């Protein structure tokens with residue numbers, strides 16, 4: 396059997412690990428165009444702040460990869476020729492497959508304003524981007540950062556920690572309003588201001604103006620101009636669909652796959668950020684853009700390609716992140732509407748949110764310890780934990796396990812209820 400994987404991200408590597416667990420003889424070829432191979436993309440944020448050395452971003456050692464016994468081609472795939480079961484690479488060479496996995500991920504949406512192609516206009520997708528940002532980020536320089544989600548905030552913090560003066564532009568009236576409530580947004584914004592970040596609400600860039608061929612200022616929708624030395628943006632991502640579209644595979648927002656991660660061509664699978672996987676539990680096809688689902692999907696796809704039928708069952712989103720230095724865990728349903736960065740978190744929430752408007756309960760101790768729960772009829776649907784993380788694992792178990800919370804539901808919904816204490820008492824009683 397000749398297995399070929401396009402994409403050396405976490406989904407691609409997990410697929411190889413799964414294949415090798417079942418098939419030690421098959422021939423595996425990994426084709427990836429990133430010059431740095433497999434590394435932690437979430438780790439790029441910590442590389443920008445200087446907390447992690449780039450060497451710390453590689454989750455597998457060279458020896459571990461060698462043991463997986465695969466051929467690696469560091470090139471770009473330009474075409475899938477389905478009838479011939481062959482791939483065409485950028486240098487016109489060909490690679491044949493019996494089973495193919497497309498794990499090419501997603502990429503940053505471009506900033507589409509005049510001047511966006513000037514030197515000094517930067518995004519954060521790959522290691523190469525992070526290195527480019529670090530080259531430009533010097534004490535005394537000024538940056539404009541555009542975007543309302545986690546990646547934009549990572550850019551703000553990375554640049555601040557390098558001594559760059561930052562203007563942070565938000566389109567709406569507060570930070571990450573799809574996911575955070577007003578108070579949570581305020582907590583983050585206050586912390587950013589304390590770090591010296593200048594916030595601009597209702598601010599939209601309409602042009603990047605050049606100075607000697609480089610970004611020199613931005614013009615905003617309200618007519619204001621801000622002088623800067625660089626512009627960094629993170630305004631959303633989109634799955635890389637070109638290969639699948641050209642090959643005539645079924646696509647929607649991502650490549651459509653069944654619960655076995657198989658496309659409408661039985662010899663071609665897709666996994667990770669590029670895949671829109673059918674979820675048998677909800678009956679919907681879901682696009683995720685998080686590390687853990689990408690790894691799980693890659694692993695399940697690898698098993699299926701090597702002959703074992705394993706359905707991918709999506710678990711509720713669980714994401715630990717750091718917002719303005721504050722550890723924040725987001726579990727299950729917390730937002731309202733679609734989030735541009737963490738699509739998995741907020742999708743499909745709006746129905747629940749509207750039906751249960753008075754079921755949101757929140758307890759705030761002081762501004763760095765905050766817990767918010769979304770209470771369903773019999774179960775908890777979502778939680779956001781900021782600061783003290785003692786409760787995040789128990790809450791994950793309660794939410795992903797659909798634990799019946801009937802005994803504490805009324806208590807949780809009482810006004811001014813000490814929800815953290817109630818959850819602790821309930822959880823301890825269950826152990």
Ligand SMILES: Cc1cc2nc3c(=O)[nH]c(=O)nc-3n(C[C@H](O)[C@H](O)[C@H](O)COP(=O)(O)OP(=O)(O)OC[C@H]3O[C@@H](n4cnc5c(N)ncnc54)[C@H](O)[C@@H]3O)c2cc1C
Nearest residue numbers: 402404405406428436437472499500667668684685686689
């Ligand atoms: C800055 C940043 C911060 C993030 N933070 C978090 C976080 O805190 N938590 C979290 O859960 N997720 C986070 N993510 C998202 C997470 O990194 C992704 O969900 C995950 O990497 C997806 O893995 P993947 O294997 O599907 O795709 P990718 O990691 O995108 O890998 C796809 C690979 O395919 C290659 N490729 C594309 N096209 C071709 C082609 N035609 N030929 C050959 N190779 C090709 C690409 O170069 C890439 O190497 C973050 C992402 C970024 C960029």
